[in-house]
Amino acid sequence: MKFPDNFVWGVATASYQIEGAVNEDGRGESIWDRFSHTPGKVLNGDTGDVACDHYHRYKEDVALIKELGVDSYRFSLAWPRIFPQGTGEYNPKGMDFYKRLVDELLKQGIKPAVTLYHWDLPQALEDKGGWLNRDTAYYFRDYAVKVFQELGTSIDTWITLNEPWCSAFLGYGNGHHAPGKTSETDFLVATHNLLLAHGLAMEAYRDMGLPQKIGITLNLSPYYPASEKPEDLKALQRADGFQNRIYLDPVFKGKYPEDLTDALAVIEPLIQPGDMELISKPIDFLGINYYTRGIIGADKDGNVVHHRGENPHTAMDWEVYPEGIYDLLQRVHKDYGPIPLQITENGAAYEDTVVDGKVEDEERRSYLERHFAQCLRAIEDGVPLEAYFVWSLLDNFEWAWGYDRRFGIIYVDFATQERIMKRSALWFKDFLRTQR
Numbered sequence: 001m002k003f004p005d006n007f008v009w010g011v012a013t014a015s016y017q018i019e020g021a022v023n024e025d026g027r028g029e030s031i032w033d034r035f036s037h038t039p040g041k042v043l044n045g046d047t048g049d050v051a052c053d054h055y056h057r058y059k060e061d062v063a064l065i066k067e068l069g070v071d072s073y074r075f076s077l078a079w080p081r082i083f084p085q086g087t088g089e090y091n092p093k094g095m096d097f098y099k100r101l102v103d104e105l106l107k108q109g110i111k112p113a114v115t116l117y118h119w120d121l122p123q124a125l126e127d128k129g130g131w132l133n134r135d136t137a138y139y140f141r142d143y144a145v146k147v148f149q150e151l152g153t154s155i156d157t158w159i160t161l162n163e164p165w166c167s168a169f170l171g172y173g174n175g176h177h178a179p180g181k182t183s184e185t186d187f188l189v190a191t192h193n194l195l196l197a198h199g200l201a202m203e204a205y206r207d208m209g210l211p212q213k214i215g216i217t218l219n220l221s222p223y224y225p226a227s228e229k230p231e232d233l234k235a236l237q238r239a240d241g242f243q244n245r246i247y248l249d250p251v252f253k254g255k256y257p258e259d260l261t262d263a264l265a266v267i268e269p270l271i272q273p274g275d276m277e278l279i280s281k282p283i284d285f286l287g288i289n290y291y292t293r294g295i296i297g298a299d300k301d302g303n304v305v306h307h308r309g310e311n312p313h314t315a316m317d318w319e320v321y322p323e324g325i326y327d328l329l330q331r332v333h334k335d336y337g338p339i340p341l342q343i344t345e346n347g348a349a350y351e352d353t354v355v356d357g358k359v360e361d362e363e364r365r366s367y368l369e370r371h372f373a374q375c376l377r378a379i380e381d382g383v384p385l386e387a388y389f390v391w392s393l394l395d396n397f398e399w400a401w402g403y404d405r406r407f408g409i410i411y412v413d414f415a416t417q418e419r420i421m422k423r424s425a426l427w428f429k430d431f432l433r434t435q436r
């Protein structure tokens with residue numbers, strides 16, 4: 001495999017999943033602190049209190065990133081470190097951590113790719129309604145402006161939001177994620193306010209005239225029909241609408257999908273003059289997180305049903321389907337392009353074990369290799385894919401699954417904080433050498 005010379009390779013993490021140090025240097029409470037400390041919400045009662053202790057070990061972790069030989073490191077900022085109450089008083093000590101981290105990355109020649117929001121909303125804002133409150137979008141803009149001012153030109157790539165579907169649906173729709181609310185309507189309200197937040201940050205960024213790339217990251221799923229029966233195809237269209245087009249259409253076309261009439265009935269009254277123009281401000285690239293495909297059919301009442309694919313599944317019970325990343329890239333390129341694309345996350349969880357100080361994670365290695373191959377195929381077929389980030393650098397706090405699901409290419413012993421490069425990391429390192 002030989003990727004284009006200017007292709008950017010990276011590894012990715014997120015603040016709450018790795019940092020720990022939740023009470024340090026004036027950090028405020030986030031919805032994930034509250035949620036993970038609520039009994040029954042996270043497997044085994046795990047919390048992000050310590051996580052990978054990255055807040056204290058960031059130098060060691062940057063050294064590992066350097067050793068891998070990647071070009072870029074994607075990480076997120078914890079909003080409650082910077083504005084402990086979400087709005088109002090600024091906490092320079094929290095920002096200083098990110099300045100130290102960015103300095104260290106630049107010193108090692110690694111390009112910082114920063115996500116502004118990877119789910120750790122300040123709890124104080126949730127107390128005012130969180131993403132159900134339109135004001136949160138404006139608070140997000142103010143937070144983003146402060147970050148743009150402070151970190152400015154040292155950042156290579158900006159991402160406004162990570163996976164608004166997860167914030168909206170898992171957070172307010174089915175309650176599997178913080179803040180754990182459960183309402184179909186709230187999912188849609190949160191969706192619009194999140195997209196508005198993205199648009200407001202985009203506008204502020206352009207007004208400031210900053211030169212680097214900025215985009216948004218969506219978790220998109222390529223969907224395949226269970227059969228060619230009309231009812232299955234209809235279910236497929238609906239599933240695709242609620243997962244993919246409900247974010248893609250506003251961002252690229254400035255409107256919500258017209259076929260989702262029930263969703264529109266909720267969202268349309270929320271749209272204020274100018275919202276859709278903000279939401280569809282041109283982005284420099286689209287970030288895509290891809291893990292698996294979906295096979296969609298209808299039950300006897302026409303409801304969407306997910307079928308199980310025939311290929312091996314990961315520890316998340318997600319089917320391994322590398323062709324899906326190719327189909328997805330092609331689809332986005334055709335329906336929404338031309339727009340530069342980045343894979344901002346791709347990876348797999350497996351039950352790793354340490355034997356004689358080594359982790360032989362052949363399944364993860366092969367997962368990565370097969371997905372790389374499909375990315376290359378997409379590039380060769382004309383898709384403007386410019387970057388790929390492995391999820392994840394480290395084993396970490398996998399949200400509702402706590403520390404039970406390991407996605408790292410580097411193993412973390414959570415009792416000692418020892419890091420061990422798994423076979424997949426060693427292979428990735430060798431692979432990157434062949435690309436230079």
Ligand code: FCB
Pocket residue numbers: 014017162163166219289345391398399407
């Ligand atoms: C994505 C999240 C990321 C991680 C992976 C496995 O949805 O963005 O934080 O949890 O899934």
